[in-house]
Amino acid sequence: MTDRNDDRFVDDAPFDPQASVQQLERADLDAPNWVLVWRKFRTHKLGLISGIFLLLCYLMLPFAGFIAPYGPNERNGEHLYAPPQSVNWFHEGAFIGPYVYPIVAEADLETFQWKFVPDTEDPRPIRFFCEGSEYRLAGLIPTDTHLFCAPEGATLFLWGSDRLGRDIFSRILYGAQLSLTVGLIGISVSFFLGILFGSMAGYFGGRIDWVINRVIEVLRSLPELPLWLALSAAVPSNWSPVAVFFIISIILGILDWPGLARSVRAKFLSLREEEYVRAAEMMGASSGRVIRKHLLPNFMSHLIASATLSIPAMILGETALSFLGLGLRAPAVSWGVMLNDAQNLASIEIYPWTAIPMLPIIIIVLAFNFLGDGLRDSLDPYQQ
Amino acid sequence: MIMLRYVVYRFFTMLLTLLVVSVLIFVIINLPPGDYLSNQIAELQASGQSAGVAKAEFLRAEYALDRPMWEQYLIWMGFWPGPHGFSGLLQGNYGWSFEFDRPVSDIVGDTLWLTVVVNLAAILFVYAVALPLGVLAAAKSRTWIDYTSAFVGYLGLATPNFLLALILFYYGHQYFNLPIGGLMDPSFEGQPMSWEKLKSILIHLIVPTFVIGTSGASAMMQRLRANMLDELGKPYVETAIAKGMAPSRMLTKYPLRVAFNPFVADIGNLLPSMISGSVLVSVVLGLQTIGPTLLTALKTQDQFLSAFVLMFVALLTLIGTMISDILLVMLDPRIRYEGREA
Numbered sequence: 153m154t155d156r157n158d159d160r161f162v163d164d165a166p167f168d169p170q171a172s173v174q175q176l177e178r179a180d181l182d183a184p185n186w187v188l189v190w191r192k193f194r195t196h197k198l199g200l201i202s203g204i205f206l207l208l209c210y211l212m213l214p215f216a217g218f219i220a221p222y223g224p225n226e227r228n229g230e231h232l233y234a235p236p237q238s239v240n241w242f243h244e245g246a247f248i249g250p251y252v253y254p255i256v257a258e259a260d261l262e263t264f265q266w267k268f269v270p271d272t273e274d275p276r277p278i279r280f281f282c283e284g285s286e287y288r289l290a291g292l293i294p295t296d297t298h299l300f301c302a303p304e305g306a307t308l309f310l311w312g313s314d315r316l317g318r319d320i321f322s323r324i325l326y327g328a329q330l331s332l333t334v335g336l337i338g339i340s341v342s343f344f345l346g347i348l349f350g351s352m353a354g355y356f357g358g359r360i361d362w363v364i365n366r367v368i369e370v371l372r373s374l375p376e377l378p379l380w381l382a383l384s385a386a387v388p389s390n391w392s393p394v395a396v397f398f399i400i401s402i403i404l405g406i407l408d409w410p411g412l413a414r415s416v417r418a419k420f421l422s423l424r425e426e427e428y429v430r431a432a433e434m435m436g437a438s439s440g441r442v443i444r445k446h447l448l449p450n451f452m453s454h455l456i457a458s459a460t461l462s463i464p465a466m467i468l469g470e471t472a473l474s475f476l477g478l479g480l481r482a483p484a485v486s487w488g489v490m491l492n493d494a495q496n497l498a499s500i501e502i503y504p505w506t507a508i509p510m511l512p513i514i515i516i517v518l519a520f521n522f523l524g525d526g527l528r529d530s531l532d533p534y535q536q
Numbered sequence: 537m538i539m540l541r542y543v544v545y546r547f548f549t550m551l552l553t554l555l556v557v558s559v560l561i562f563v564i565i566n567l568p569p570g571d572y573l574s575n576q577i578a579e580l581q582a583s584g585q586s587a588g589v590a591k592a593e594f595l596r597a598e599y600a601l602d603r604p605m606w607e608q609y610l611i612w613m614g615f616w617p618g619p620h621g622f623s624g625l626l627q628g629n630y631g632w633s634f635e636f637d638r639p640v641s642d643i644v645g646d647t648l649w650l651t652v653v654v655n656l657a658a659i660l661f662v663y664a665v666a667l668p669l670g671v672l673a674a675a676k677s678r679t680w681i682d683y684t685s686a687f688v689g690y691l692g693l694a695t696p697n698f699l700l701a702l703i704l705f706y707y708g709h710q711y712f713n714l715p716i717g718g719l720m721d722p723s724f725e726g727q728p729m730s731w732e733k734l735k736s737i738l739i740h741l742i743v744p745t746f747v748i749g750t751s752g753a754s755a756m757m758q759r760l761r762a763n764m765l766d767e768l769g770k771p772y773v774e775t776a777i778a779k780g781m782a783p784s785r786m787l788t789k790y791p792l793r794v795a796f797n798p799f800v801a802d803i804g805n806l807l808p809s810m811i812s813g814s815v816l817v818s819v820v821l822g823l824q825t826i827g828p829t830l831l832t833a834l835k836t837q838d839q840f841l842s843a844f845v846l847m848f849v850a851l852l853t854l855i856g857t858m859i860s861d862i863l864l865v866m867l868d869p870r871i872r873y874e875g876r877e878a
Contacts, residue, residue, distance in 0.1 A: 366556075370560070372805075373808060373853055374808060374850055374853060375811040376808060377813070378815055378845075379846075381834055382561075382842065382846060385568070385835060385837075464693075468696055472697070472816055475696075477835075478835070491699065495702075496702075497702060500702050507699065507702075510695070510699045517694035518690055521690060
């Protein structure tokens, strides 16, 4: 910067009229792929919101026990099928913070049901950072501090209680741990198998291709649910809930891979003729290395998008299996297991809140769909 | 002639696929350790009832369950002589249900064609809903019609079938006086076909059809909309509009025909998931289809019954897929399967 002593300053660098234009272009040209993807994805509002929401959901999982006021199998024998309690802030015009009215069960001799009557004279503030039932934070650290719990001598059933007097809100949080991870494990299995068989078929071609293609056709032409049912019926009933959980997610994945394998194969068929593949082969790269280092990265992002779109099917599959009593079984808590309680018309009519777990299912599935759509649209940033 | 050759070729590939599927199903059914009878024998021995044991042992020999696995499979299919000569699926002997102590054909009986009816109704529903809505959404893209149908479509995809079934049943009964459960009025069961019975079946079909078809219809609607939008952006559409062709006529005459092909081909992809859905929905709604039978059979390890039901479901799907493939070739003159060995 030179001071010319006439109130003007001149830059020492030579003037380049194209500088501003070029700079803009350069920034884009140099930007790594993920920056471009992210830029485009950001404009897809619905996908972005869904992605953030799902991220929060998964981050919540280890802390489900902390947020939930009750344990997953904590029974409250005096409040069976209690309806949702409302949380109020003002009592008779005065602000006293969040509180609930204690509810007392009264027998209704006409309908032969328990009726829960709130005692509106007696507001009880909800306690925060209080001691409740013991749980393990992130499955490791034993503790008994909860974010909020029921007031002394009262209950706090935000979304009602079920057949055994367990809090539905807490159970939904615990259920998320299984219901949300089942899709992830299932998709990993399906991803692994799909890429393995798809790349083998596409890269080697010939007889391997033919065999794998026939297998894919057979599997794709079969109705999934009956096979899921048959496979999960084969799971011995004396296995631990954790083992059952893993085997169920693997079963879900085993029948899902053909679709993925097909798109992988189609990509490989076109990509293996490219020059850089031949160059790699000439330099002596093994087939495994060519597949992993040169071919797969080309459309990994594409695969991730399609995987995102097939997670919902797995979540719904787990729900359906557990709902029919062939998937996860109590004492494991998942959304499907919870909906098992809402299986008949009577409970939908008399205790509609037992069907609340369907809301998180719908929301999660929708979110995955929107996220997948957004990812698919933005993963090819060079395409208009 | 080429067409006929393709049909024959397609039919034989279907048979081959069915053969592979039968092996797969047999293996899956036999995955759990033991079988119905050996479990029963163990139970009887534990409680010291030797008379029952003798009967169960007799049944085991009768149904060749004491033979090696591959032989069991061949006997079940009817490729291999069993204790009573050739008598398997091929000869029309579907086996014996140990749980119900009756022949499998007795138990499934009526449920077979009811399953077909329910699924056919659902497919018709998918077409009837997805076609007009998909076209409308594409023609009026980025208007409230498009957004509403997209929203409803997403919701249809995301709601678990069985819950939708329960909810619709409840509200259908409350507001439209639709019947609850079953596929016909109990008084018509086992009676010959009549107008009244047909009417009763039709009314009972409303909710199941809706429930089974919803997710399929949403998926198909979205795909049809995307296809239509692709076509609508092409120059020939612009030409037609510029020449003053009426929009509705232009829409149905050109883009719809092109967008229609994937629509037919899709039914092949859709069918497996729809039949899956019908099994699940039948269990929840208590329809007299094959679904509830399958569930009990699987839970009690009633192997012949569950194997037969699975085979039937697979057959239904395969036939549906085959028909959709053949229809596609007939519809689209551009697709020719010449050069493939028939």
